[in-house]
Amino acid sequence: MRASKNRSQNFKTYEIHISGAEGIYEEAEILKIVKGYTKRALDHPRGKPDKIVITIEEIKQKLNKIQPLPVTTLRCKSPDEAKKIIFQTLSDIGVSKKGINNSFKVLNSQKTMRGAALILEESGIRMEPDRKRGVRVSRLGIEETAKKALAWKLSKMRINTTTVKEALILASKVTSHPDVTAEICISDDPDYTTGYIATKNLGYLRIPNIKKHGEKHGGRVFIIKEDANIDRLIHYLEKIPVIVSGVRFD
Ligand code: WAQ
Numbered sequence: 001m002r003a004s005k006n007r008s009q010n011f012k013t014y015e016i017h018i019s020g021a022e023g024i025y026e027e028a029e030i031l032k033i034v035k036g037y038t039k040r041a042l043d044h045p046r047g048k049p050d051k052i053v054i055t056i057e058e059i060k061q062k063l064n065k066i067q068p069l070p071v072t073t074l075r076c077k078s079p080d081e082a083k084k085i086i087f088q089t090l091s092d093i094g095v096s097k098k099g100i101n102n103s104f105k106v107l108n109s110q111k112t113m114r115g116a117a118l119i120l121e122e123s124g125i126r127m128e129p130d131r132k133r134g135v136r137v138s139r140l141g142i143e144e145t146a147k148k149a150l151a152w153k154l155s156k157m158r159i160n161t162t163t164v165k166e167a168l169i170l171a172s173k174v175t176s177h178p179d180v181t182a183e184i185c186i187s188d189d190p191d192y193t194t195g196y197i198a199t200k201n202l203g204y205l206r207i208p209n210i211k212k213h214g215e216k217h218g219g220r221v222f223i224i225k226e227d228a229n230i231d232r233l234i235h236y237l238e239k240i241p242v243i244v245s246g247v248r249f250d
């Protein structure tokens, strides 16, 4: 699903991204899911969309199964502290200063994208073919048994929400690709102030107060290997169906 709004300014019209969502579901669930996605688009805190597009495609390929990343919530009191945590974590795994600074430029920009930016870990160069749109991860989901186990596990941590579950599934798919070093995410919803950083080894690290309440900026950056094969990576993120199966009990 993608929802957007046209805004006119200085005799030009811009399409503003309001909300997006994607998943892999059984046929019997389609009507319920379409209703839920429509409601989400219509009630969105970023504003009222004037266009909602819902695409339903049959998946014919075999699903790739992955494990979800382990979840940790870090202590963080302010956006400044969040910046320090992110800087430290990424420097420790070898991401250059330039790569980190360029990532923050994307995440703090008022021009929010529909997808994610791809940034090379050493040179900091942006690689996504369409810089306004970014790369939108799709064809991702969770198996029924894993879904129940995850809900139980997140309930104990008091974070069993759709937002957390969808972000965890997305981060698990993204970091399952060997060319992805890390993902950084800030919600573009003005009332959602917890973000995260994820890597295959460190897992999904939630960062409270990554932005101030009311701010509309946000985005996602995938920091990738300097020699990553961009076309193949984008194909994996957009097209290869990946499903979370099994939940860790650590
Ligand atoms: N693929 C690529 N980029 C995406 C996708 C996707 N499927 N979905 C969203 N983005 C990008 C896009 O630029 C959005 O503007 C930005 O991410 C933020 O999206 O554990 O709600 O859906 O409590 O607002 C983090 C949860 C929630 C943290 C993130 O993101 C936690 C969230 P939003």
Ligand code: MG
Pocket (backbone or CB within 6 Å): 018, 019, 187, 188, 189
């Ligand atoms: Mg959002």
